[in-house]
Amino acid sequence: MAYRVLVVDDSKLARMSIARLLDALRPDWIRVEAANAAEAIAWQGREPIDLALLDFNMPGPDGLALAADLHNRAPAMPMAIISANNQDEVVARAHALGAAFLPKPLTQAALQEFLAEVEARVTTTGQAAD
Amino acid sequence: MIALDEMQRDALTELVNLGVSRAAAALRVMIGHEIMLSVPRVEIVARGNAARMIGEQEGTRLVAVRQDFEGDFSGRALLIFPETKSLELVRAIIGGGLPLEDIVALEQEALAETGNIILNNCLATIANVLKRSLRMSLPDIMRGDGTELFEVSGTGDPNDVVLVLYINFTVSARDITGYIAMLMDLPALRSLRELLDELVLRNMASPDVPR
Numbered sequence: 001m002a003y004r005v006l007v008v009d010d011s012k013l014a015r016m017s018i019a020r021l022l023d024a025l026r027p028d029w030i031r032v033e034a035a036n037a038a039e040a041i042a043w044q045g046r047e048p049i050d051l052a053l054l055d056f057n058m059p060g061p062d063g064l065a066l067a068a069d070l071h072n073r074a075p076a077m078p079m080a081i082i083s084a085n086n087q088d089e090v091v092a093r094a095h096a097l098g099a100a101f102l103p104k105p106l107t108q109a110a111l112q113e114f115l116a117e118v119e120a121r122v123t124t125t126g127q128a129a130d
Numbered sequence: 131m132i133a134l135d136e137m138q139r140d141a142l143t144e145l146v147n148l149g150v151s152r153a154a155a156a157l158r159v160m161i162g163h164e165i166m167l168s169v170p171r172v173e174i175v176a177r178g179n180a181a182r183m184i185g186e187q188e189g190t191r192l193v194a195v196r197q198d199f200e201g202d203f204s205g206r207a208l209l210i211f212p213e214t215k216s217l218e219l220v221r222a223i224i225g226g227g228l229p230l231e232d233i234v235a236l237e238q239e240a241l242a243e244t245g246n247i248i249l250n251n252c253l254a255t256i257a258n259v260l261k262r263s264l265r266m267s268l269p270d271i272m273r274g275d276g277t278e279l280f281e282v283s284g285t286g287d288p289n290d291v292v293l294v295l296y297i298n299f300t301v302s303a304r305d306i307t308g309y310i311a312m313l314m315d316l317p318a319l320r321s322l323r324e325l326l327d328e329l330v331l332r333n334m335a336s337p338d339v340p341r
Contacts, residue, residue: 010169011144012137017333057147059169084255085151089164104148105259 001122004030004048008040008066009055009082014104018053018082021111037061037069044073051118054099056083056090064090067097078118082106138326139172142295145259145329146170149252150297150310156251160244161222161301168298180294180313181276194272194279195245199253201264203321205293205314207253208279209245215306216241222304242269252310260325280313293319 005022009015015033022031032049034040037060043049052070056063063081070077079099083090086103094101100117102110134142147170154165175183191213198206211219220233220240228236246269257264272279280292296311314322 011140011147013141013144013330013333016330020333057151057167057169083151084148084155085167086155087158087164089158104151 001050002028002030003050004032006032006034006040006043006049006052008034008037008052008058008063010035010058011055014055014082018106018111021106021108024108025112025115037066040066041069041073044070049074049077051115052077052079053102054079054081055104056081056085064093064097067094067099071097071099078121080114133174134172134323134326137330138323141326141329142322143170143172145256145326146172146295146297146312148259149255150299152255153248153251153310154299156247157244157299160247161304163222163301163303166300166302170295170297173294174291174319175294177280177290177292178277180292181280183276183294183296192274192276192279193241195241195249196270196272196279197245197249197253198267199264201257202260202262202325203264203314203318205312205318207249207266208311208313209248209308210279210311211306211308213273215308218304219244219301219306219308222301222306238271241271245269245271248310260329262325280311290315292316293322 003026007015007018007022009018012035019031019033022029032043034043036058040052040054052067054063054066061069063083067079067081070079079097080102081090081094081099082102082104084104086101091101100114102114150167150170154167157165173183192210193213193216194211195209196206198204217233217237220237223240223244224233224236249269250266253264253266293314294311296309298307298309300307
């Protein structure tokens with residue numbers, strides 16, 4: 001299944017870096033990008049998103065606020081917060097929303113592990129995400 | 131006037147974000163309370179105005195832990211607090227059980243050690259991502275207003291431009307606010323631009339190319 005992945009980061013460099021890894025790991029997946037929470041919500045309203053990769057520290061609502069918003073709109077959608085800020089509270093809030101926490105700079109190995117886990121989850125439940 | 135293009139500024143802001151996020155995680159371990167970070171700001175300003183960026187917002191009396199760094203690019207990193215918050219930070223780190231006179235006695239040492247951990251985390255992350263090594267001086271405690279803290283070389287002409295990176299952090303549970311700031315002057319800024327271009331290129335390359 002070709003997933004539609006939403007990548008949200010205020011830094012173009014960070015989006016490029018994630019895009020590069022995604023292209024290597026899942027070249028057939030479709031990627032949409034947003035630079036902030038408002039753009040991300042607009043994408044989500046426009047078309048179904050299967051997976052969201054969210055930066056934490058962004059101008060406007062941060063990645064955790066965005067994750068909460070997306071979770072309300074699409075409770076089954078897998079999400080990951082990507083940040084170098086691995087404080088216990090940040091990781092715990094990500095997990096409370098059912099989101100994974102991936103360290104930044106993101107490595108191909110860490111992303112691969114997360115994608116494989118998401119695919120296994122979707123296969124087990126027998127359905128794609130919302 | 132030397133400037134950063136949009137992609138260089140983006141890369142630098144992201145780099146500072148990475149460095150400061152790591153530093154906040156280290157401070158979280160020391161304090162035991164969550165550290166909230168602002169979005170980083172990157173500005174190229176006249177040296178005289180750099181001082182005002184901090185001084186204006188927090189009043190005039192500041193205490194800072196300073197570490198100078200040198201290598202492919204050189205500059206100064208500062209962990210800055212309003213002087214009134216300094217003891218509160220020390221108290222948060224060494225625990226609340228000690229009498230005030232002990233906390234005052236430990237202030238210099240605790241500040242230097244805290245600054246060392248925070249600034250090293252920040253600078254080491256930046257150096258690693260840029261694939262360069264930076265040598266860092268020992269931490270030094272400074273007290274003064276923004277102008278005194280932001281003097282990079284000691285002979286600074288107030289009309290020189292400097293690159294200022296800063297981020298505001300708060301520990302809401304302990305009523306502590308402060309800044310992490312970095313200052314670089316013109317030669318450093320030229321070298322930094324080249325390193326940022328390399329970083330952008332590395333992130334555009336195919337992942338099969340070793341980074």
